[in-house]
Amino acid sequence: xxxxxxxxxxxxxxxxxxxxxxxxxxxxxxxxxxxxxxxxxxxxxxxxxxxxxxxxxxxxxxxxxxxxxxxxxxxxxxxxxxxxxxxxxxxxxxxxxxxxxxxxxxxxxxxxxxxxxxxxxxxxxxxxxxxxxxxxxxxxxxxxxxxxxxxxxxxxxxxxxxxxxxxxxxxxxxxxxxxxxxxxxxxxxxxxxxxxxxxxxxxxxxxxxxxxxxxxxxxxxxxxxxxx
Numbered sequence: 001x002x003x004x005x006x007x008x009x010x011x012x013x014x015x016x017x018x019x020x021x022x023x024x025x026x027x028x029x030x031x032x033x034x035x036x037x038x039x040x041x042x043x044x045x046x047x048x049x050x051x052x053x054x055x056x057x058x059x060x061x062x063x064x065x066x067x068x069x070x071x072x073x074x075x076x077x078x079x080x081x082x083x084x085x086x087x088x089x090x091x092x093x094x095x096x097x098x099x100x101x102x103x104x105x106x107x108x109x110x111x112x113x114x115x116x117x118x119x120x121x122x123x124x125x126x127x128x129x130x131x132x133x134x135x136x137x138x139x140x141x142x143x144x145x146x147x148x149x150x151x152x153x154x155x156x157x158x159x160x161x162x163x164x165x166x167x168x169x170x171x172x173x174x175x176x177x178x179x180x181x182x183x184x185x186x187x188x189x190x191x192x193x194x195x196x197x198x199x200x201x202x203x204x205x206x207x208x209x210x211x212x213x214x215x216x217x218x219x220x221x222x223x224x225x226x227x228x
Contacts, residue, residue: 004039007174008047010082011037011137013056014178016071027057027065036137037174088228091172095219098169099212101162102146106192106208108153110201117152121145121193128186137177138185143170145189172219179222184214 012027021027028036030044037044048065051057058068109117127141146169150162188211195204 004043004171004174005046005050006082006086007171008033008037008039008043009051010086011174011177012047012051013071013082016056016067018178021067021071023067023070025067027067029064036139037177038140038143038170039174086175088223090168091175092216092219094165094168094172095212095216097165099209099216101158102149102212103205103209105150105153105158105162106196107201107205108155108158109149110196110199110204112154113149113152113196117148118193118196120148121189121196124148125186125189125193128182128189132182132186138180138182139170139173139177142173142185142189149192176215176219176222179218179225181214181218185211188214 012033015021015027027033030041030048033039033044034041048057048059052059052065052068056067056069056071058066060066124141124144127144128138130136131138131141143166147162147166150159153159188207192204192207192211195201195207
């Protein structure tokens, strides 16, 4: 799988294309990108430096990073080259593994979750709605939601397994961040929380399976758009 800075590069290129940004437009600051994607500032700096060397952005000392090259929706060459540098099969395998482990996590969470974790889930839902309203990445509230569910089941082995590959999950999330179906993500998070509050374990696990299958579908659609 690609290093974090490469997935950040793809995110920035996807952002330029999806927002139809023009040369001279200001990009989000290093701090904002780090907060949006939940990655270290060093990875952001490395990504922006690489994009600067490729002539896609221009870094101005004390002012930030600006778009230098127009990337139209049809011109997906840069993002595609970054996509091809990633291990796509590994990303798809990780999504498949998520489905295997998180369906059971959702089932157990409906039976074992405590009120403090429900509060965190509900806060992540509010944050997700804010991100959607601001047309920002939903990576952070999404990671909080799924991570909280994993921690809520009080199964040390499953929690350790989940935590051990959480960074890989994060990279896949960043790979497809601009291509998220945010309305579906919001719907499934809302319905999963409702099922958890009612202790409906079977329904919770079914919703989680549908949710991750929806994410898998979005990933495949993204690959089609890149002609991969």
